[in-house]
Amino acid sequence: MSGIHDFIDNEVKNNDVVLFMKGTPQFPQCGFSGQVVQILDYVGVDYKGINVLADADLRQGIKDYSNWPTIPQLYVKGEFIGGCDIVREMFQSGELKSHLEGQGIAVKGAA
Numbered sequence: 001m002s003g004i005h006d007f008i009d010n011e012v013k014n015n016d017v018v019l020f021m022k023g024t025p026q027f028p029q030c031g032f033s034g035q036v037v038q039i040l041d042y043v044g045v046d047y048k049g050i051n052v053l054a055d056a057d058l059r060q061g062i063k064d065y066s067n068w069p070t071i072p073q074l075y076v077k078g079e080f081i082g083g084c085d086i087v088r089e090m091f092q093s094g095e096l097k098s099h100l101e102g103q104g105i106a107v108k109g110a111a
């Protein structure tokens with residue numbers, strides 16, 4: 001358990017934008033994860049996708065780490081942002097882009 005916690009901790013602290021998801025950015029294996037992939041790609045931000053389906057301990061571990069019951073989960077600069085609903089709302093309001101820019105993270109897309 002602490003091994004998974006440390007793995008997650010390292011990933012979210014060493015990558016500006018991390019998406020814990022089902023499947024990969026190239027091949028999402030759930031519509032909720034796929035929606036966040038589409039949004040991040042549209043915004044044009046670089047991110048690391050981590051497939052929780054590859055590891056049952058990781059799938060549970062990220063829920064414990066974030067105290068959030070579902071996948072996907074988006075992290076920006078080590079901070080938990082939310083799941084699909086929250087990311088979509090932030091995207092629609094423009095808050096996602098402004099939050100990324102406020103953190104000094106490049107956004108290259110039209111949004």
Ligand SMILES: N[C@@H](CCC(=O)N[C@@H](CS)C(=O)NCC(=O)O)C(=O)O
Pocket residue numbers: 022030032059069070071072082083084085086
């Ligand atoms: N309303 C959620 C949708 C995500 C969701 O419901 N995920 C479910 C189905 S993919 C989940 O992760 N269930 C626990 C699991 O599969 O481990 C959100 O905003 O992210």
Ligand code: FES
Pocket residue numbers: 022029030031032
């Ligand atoms: S895997 Fe069935 S809803 Fe996500």
